[in-house]
Amino acid sequence: MTRSGGTRTAAILFAAAGALSACTNSGPLPLVPSTPGMSIVPEETLNEVVVGVDDVKGSYNPHTIAGQSTITTALTSLLLPSVFRTAPDGTPRLDTTLMVSAEVIKTEPYTVSYTVRQDASWTDTAPIAAEDFVYLWQRMRGETGVVDPAGYRLIxxxxxxxGGKTVEVTFDKPYPGWRSLFGNLLPAHLLKDQPGGWASALADSFPATGGPFQVKTLDQPRGEIVLERSDRYWEQATALDRVVLRRASHEGVVNALRDRDDQAALIRADAIALNTVADLAKTTPLVSKPVPRPEVVQVLLRPASPQLVDLKVRQAVLAALDRDALIAVGTGNGPAAKLRADSQVVAPSRPGYVPTIPPGVGVLDLATSARLLGEAGYVRPDGGVWSRDGKPLNLVIAAPEGAEPYGTVAAQVQRQLALAGIRAKVISPPANQLFEQDLTGSPNGEQTTTVDLTVIPQVDTGDSAATLASSFGCRPSVEDGSTPIPANVAGFCDQTLQPTIDAALSGRTLLAEALTKIEPTLWQQAIALPLFQVADLLVVLPEAQGADVGAPFAGPLSGAASWRREGG
Incomplete structure (x- = not known):
């Protein structure tokens, strides 16, 4: 190597070290000691798989409703440690790459003991330990806009x-769904004192990781994320040197597959994309499969809104909606079109799913809508807009900014209401603002803005009883005078249902039995109109050996640690 070449190499190494040190507030990461005889693999010979995706934008916090996306599921499955992971049959299975054991050791009080492996650590060498469990518990029970907090609220x-490697968790009540907790642990030692705290956790980066891969580059403007094998991972090393997630349009993804620049793709396909992939399959060997996501698109009619506090008005708005048309627009007749959500709680692809939608719900019925609005005191002179006391019924529909299919469905809801004489406008606030402020209000339950309807996901974390309690349960009472725990995003509470919800959560009543009592009331109360479960399309070329749909709701990338690149 020439003197000038050595200088350039040193400069590159110095810049790389500086970039690593900028990733965390705790200073530069310790360097990995060199191994005698180990050589650096040239870029052109890296064993990698490139996956085409719709987008790579954050935020990436899997515990917030705002963070839900295909890319978040992909990244967190490879970068964050979990106590349990979903088995192929959909049941939770202890992740022995992180855990030694997890078991109930006492029933009174209900106590679960977790033992973490001694060698499990974050990429900055800090141990994965009790501190991380405590941080996640405290944030999930106290923050707004989080996913299925009901189980954490029982702790x-x-x-x-x-030394933090044995963690004993005590619950107020028995909780048979405890295995759904403490997935995707976060590095508490870096986040707990970080400016912005939980609100900015994983907003655009991962300050430390604890999985088989680590982030090499995360470039949202360019639309590319490069994950490389983690040298600090304590378990078996991955077969691949790296996985690249690359953003492109559906046409761009198909072209990249055709040219073998991508070896796989994971996209939210509509009918056009399905046909394009089918055409590609005529000349290129590939496998394509639908991949259901843990999201059900729903329209929430919020009784917390002054305009929708009247049940008759909510029922009138519901009667003005054509559910079939909303599903057709939202799915684009892609894979999700076969996942109609006809239940309030259990997702269509989840075992135990039973349709409960009553006849006529979601069927456009303008006559019923007009009758109910009239009974609520509204008038519609000369076929104009409905109004009461001289004020038009003017609804605000919210959908998270830049999130599909939610924005598309919200726009269709607005058009349908307009045809029924109900004035409405669509707003698209940033997702964090919508879920952490607009829909939850202050800690005392006061609304900070008026959102009447919203098109958002109901997220499935593996415990349908917790989904029930988190989505439709009342605010838990606070006896010690501390800050009340935030309510659900609908602002709905029915004290007559709460004992049954509590019984399902604690296991005193089987969920199926509880739902037979609760779901008819939820439909009658016109709180939520579930539409469909979101589904992506996975396309795999022969070069991406081992790539498949993965365990339910874990996502295809969850198995990337065992993928191999063959040929190509």
Missing amino acids: SNIASRD
Whole structure:
């Protein structure tokens, strides 16, 4: 190597070290000691798989409703540690790459003991330990806009032993769904004192990781994320050197597959994309499969809104909606079109799903809508807009900014209401603002803005009883005078249903039995109109050996640690 070449190499290494140190507030990461005889693999010979995706934008916090996306599921499955992971049959399975054991050790009080492997650590060498359990518990029970917090709200205490590697979690009540907790642990030592705290956690980066891969580059403007094998991972090393997630239009993804620049793709396909992939399959060997996501698109009619506090008005708005048309627009007749959500709680692809939608719900009925609005005191002179006391019924429909299919469905809801004489406008606030402020209000339950309807996901984290309690349960009472726990985003509470919801959450009543009592009331109360479960399309070329749909709701990238690149 020439003197000038050595200088350039040193400069590159210095710049790389500086970039690593900028990723965390705790200073530069310790360098990995060199291994005698180990050589750096040239870029052109890297064993990698490139996956085409719709987008790579954040945020990437899997515990917030705002963070839900295909890319978040993909990244967190490879970068964050979880106590349990979903098995191929959909049941939770202890992740022995992180855990030694997890078991109920006492029933009174209900206590679960977790033992974390001694060698499990974050990429900055900090141990994965009790601190991470405590941080996630505290944030999930106290923050707004989080996913399925009901199980975490049952925890009364977390104790640490053995240097933080033994974690004892005590619950106020028995909780048979405890295996759904403590997935995707976060590095508490870096986040707990970070400016912005939870609100900015994983907004655009991962300050430390604890999985088989780590982030090499995360470039949202260019639309590319490069994950490389983590040298600090304590378990078996991945077969691939790296996985690249690359943003492109559907046409661009298909062209990249045709040219073998991509070896796989994971996209939210509509009918056009399905046909394009089918045409590609005529000349290129590939496998394509639908991949249901843990999201059900729903229209929430919020009784927390002054304009929709009247049940007759909510029922009138519901009667003005054509559910079939909303599903057709939202799915684009892609894979999700076969996943109609005809239940309030359980997702269509989940075991135990039973359709409960009553006849006539979601069927356009303008006569019924007009009758109900009239009974609520509204008038519609000369076929204009409905009004009461001289004020038009003017609804605000919210959908998270830049999130599909939610924006498209919200626009269709607006058009349908306009045809029924109900004035409405669509707003698209940033997702964090919508879920953490606009739909939850202040900690005391006061609304900070008026959102009447919203098109958002209901997220499935593996425990349908927790989904029920988190989506439709009342605010837990606070006896010690501390800050009340935020309510659900619908602002709905029916004290007559709460005992049954509590019984399902604690296991005193089977969920199926509880739902037979609760779902008819939820439909009658016109709170939520579920539409369909979101589904992506996975396309795999022969070069991406081992790539498949993955365990339910875990996503195809969850198995990338065992993928191999063959030929190509």
